[in-house]
Amino acid sequence: MREIANPDDLLHWYDRHARVMPWRVGPADRAAGVRPDPYRIWLSEVMLQQTTVATVKSYFERFTSRWPDVQALAAADDGDVMGEWAGLGYYARARNLLKCARVVANEHGGIFPDACDALLKLPGIGPYTAAAISAIAFDRAETVVDGNVERVMARLYDIHTPLPTAKPELTEVATALTPDNRPGDYAQAVMDLGATICTPKSPACGICPWHTPCRARAADTQSDLPRKLPKKEKPTRLGIAYVVRRDDGAWLLERRPDKGLLGGMLGWPGSDWSEAPAPAPPLQANWQTLPDEARHTFTHFHLRLRIDVTIINGPVDPEIGEFIPRQRFKPSELPTVMRKVFDLAHGAFTKIG
DNA sequence: AATCCGTGGCC
């Protein structure tokens, strides 16, 4: 008879090897009765969507220092939140984060729901995040299925169906395995296992607490799992960014519309991004094209951005965007592609004087 | 259902 994976074996491993994170209540503290702060769990889970733990840590510290609870975040200025999120990517997360904070503050008395179905109704909370908050913050027996869990389950049960087709099947076996005992710790334990032992490349099967029941390990297929459908090729798009510096040091920037790429973020005025972008200077000036272009890769295309710069004297009323005084302009509040443009333009201005 | 939506580290 084939041996079945035992959740207690994983929990025992987690008790010894749980990763330490700023938002996490470790297994020892949890056993002593310490409860996680749902606000911090929610915030960390949204930040961790498609984003590495290492990247999230510093953002989490800055957010919780500036906005210690959901009421504080709900009262925050939109631009301040988008500015703090700059560099983390997937900016719809930040817009939905604010929406969610305001719903929780105004319609739930500042208390996060503990049930999945209620959490799912909130902006920016999907199946994974709802289960994660319910399990981790409230210790309810919900099953989290993220990329780690998909990989662990595909290997544990030697499932060769490629993702995303395999998702329902992987969810089913993951659900069947979820224990009623310590579900919050268990959810974090599966993800820790995927992140540190059952890794995408070169999994450390020799020290895995589920080594014995793992069917992929028995079949030596672990390195091929999970299978994934081939990805589409990324096209290259071109564009022009216009950097205007006023003689008093102010910069001309625009707030991008909420919908679409980099929605809600600050950026330089520019052309469309396409095969043949149409020039669209925000004002009449003596434009100079920089020798180097900014290169950036988004989720689904490569971008090559020509940079046109100019320096203007005295008051000018641009048709597009708004001058931001030197004192108030923080390059750290720009999304990465816009910061690359700034770095190149600033370097050129500095050299020219 | 398929597409859109960022970024940085890794090898």
Next chain:
DNA sequence: TGGCCAAGGAT
């Protein structure tokens, strides 16, 4: 250097 990958969600 370029593709892969990371605690996904909205439309």
